[in-house]
Amino acid sequence: MKTIALSFCLAFAVSATAGDWRQFRGPHSNGVSDDAPASGVLLGTNCLAWQTDLPGRGLSSPIVVGDRVFVTCSSGLREQRLHVICFRTADGAKLWERQFWATGRTMCHEKTCVAAPSPASDGQHIVATFSSNDIVCLDLDGNLIWVRGLGRDYPQVGNSLGMSASLLVAGGVVVAQVESQSEAFTLGLDVSSGLNRWKLDRPKGANWTSPALVTHDGTQLVALQSAKGLAAIEPATGRVLWNHTNKTSWVPSCTPIAGSLLIPAQGLTALNFAGADSPKIQWQSNQLRPGTPSPTVWKGTIFTLNDGGVLTSGNAATGERLWQLRLKGPFSASPVVSSGFIYCVSEKGVAQVVDPSKPEGQVVSEVELGETVLSTPAVAHGALYIRSDGRLWRFGRS
């Protein structure tokens, strides 16, 4: 990261009120942190708090619980070595590491790896999954709570290009979306025991999307997306609440927004599910079509990154395109938002901070990390965490 000292000035300062980042794309599955708006200060100084080496590859996002950041990696012969590592957020010191052996198939496309899905936490447990369909649950101190080898339990499941659906924990249930051409299901695992609470058959087909946690009218539901549509389920039981059966993308995931879901389908589709037995399409826009990264939304404005590296802004109420800004792409990582700034990290490791309040959006800061980054960053407690195959960075002063 040779240029870090030259120009990097990410918009992170400590915010005592900021929340954890316990799952892929944060607490609301939309890439937006709970940081207080007041923390959005362009520091104008070197914001790198620390960096540390990682023992293996990973597309999974870091997650943050309190003063600890957790990362998964895969390494070794045929990537059969699975790692769960805990670092102290304050200084990057490694607190513990646990290693496991893959029990399922580890074959992946060379761009991805076995540590592709992100772990999740309910604040007490860390639940990590891998492309081999191994799931392990530990407490925050690294004590092993349970282990599942879904590749052994259900040998047909698996994708020769790799699996990538991240986990969610909701209402004491770990939601594991395990979908492939040969077998497809979603499991609800008891977070305390790892036993199946429910198993829901799902449409067979390759699927790299992740479940999204949707909170509406005080209740939580989980959106399960696949190429064949989107289903909303009750996490405690796996009961399907409603189904939207239009064709949907199998790469970028949907994004919740009050009473609606932004689904990567027909470009981008806003699906309103509030106050109706079945969801209704609110609008569709081909101009807001995302590439690999999932959309994010901030104060009524949608942001998508397409395959050409263009950040597009749109009106969440109408689907109208507002502006476009070409960034240094391409991107695999989904954009994240904190304190009104959008953080986009390209595959080439160029972290770009966009101020969307400027008329056409404006890149206000940029840093070259010097390594390939395919993982979506995490934002928690006033800090930004980015990981590559070999390194974890924390930006934002301690």
Added chain:
Amino acid sequence: MKSLARTACASTKSRWRQYFLPGLAALALTVCAAAESASRLAEALAAIRAVGPEGQGNASASAAWKKLIAGDGGSLLAILGAMDGASDYALNWLRPAVDAIASRELKAGGKLPLAELGKFLLETSHHPRARRLAYEVVAHADPAVAERMLMGMLNDPSLELRYAAVQKLVDQADETVARSNQLSAALLYRQAIGAARDATQIEALAKKLAGLGQPVELVQHFGFLTQWQVIGPFDNSGRRGFETAFPPETKIDLTAEYDGKGRKVRWQSYTTTHEYGMVDMNKPCGKIKEVTAYAVTDFFSDTARAVELRLGGKNSWKVWLNGKFLFGHDEYHANCEIDQYIMPAQLQAGRNMILVKVCQNEEVEEWTNEWEFQLRVTDSLGTPVRSVAPVSSNNSGVSN
């Protein structure tokens, strides 16, 4: 005298009471504590080894795991030993226990039983993964010793140890090339490729040898089966052919004719000349979509023995050995690599019949034209097991 004797006796008893009894009691307590500790360790290991599919035994194992990691460095050998014969589920409980104890002891400046761990490592009857783990603990504590030990592990039954030993030899050969001593380097590469079992490592070595003018016949090296009888196409509309049992799944009759997709089909001989032994069904059956086909071959073995059938391919497939279904995977055009699917199997002495079903789907893109597979028979390490000469003419007419 009696009095003296009595006095002496009393004095001895007194000393006994004063000095020896407390010592014995302490020893007994120590022995009891050690026995209790060993018993607790054994109970914890038993609970962990009892875990099974779908989370069975996880609750007991979790409680046992906490007891297990409370042990000191001395318990590492028992944990490693418990990996022998353990299920893959149990291994994933035992491995992090070793990590937790070793890292805690090292951090606290404690001593690990390195001599015993080294001895465990050298006993190749132990579980390969347990031995590799023992090696890592030794390497962490004494990297120089571990490095020296690696050189004796070129033919190790642990794939990971063998891989590392081969890589060390490759590094030496690379240095030899750098010194322009290509003849010596080629010898080292030859030695390395003979020991290597990982397909990626073998391919890399084959490239190095080819660069030195010593190409490697990869089909022969890997032991891919090249001679087959094939029949097809049968219908796979709507991808239903994967589950449809066409006649070859019931009986192999190489003289039979069946109704195929749009035409009559018969068995025909097919020998692949592909560099990696790919059996391309487009060649004998024609480039056609939504179809399935079968390939059968005989494999002769001197003795009944355990082997692995290892298949690679991008198409939906099933495999039978001597009429027994081994495994199949209903996936199209995702990815392919050598040893993609590994199926444990049991050869019988004499003739064995391997039947492969391979399906093609409806997709029309150029990259979906592939309709092929590769297959080899190996031991559990990936060493090719080769078919011996048939002992009679009672066979399907094709063997490898």
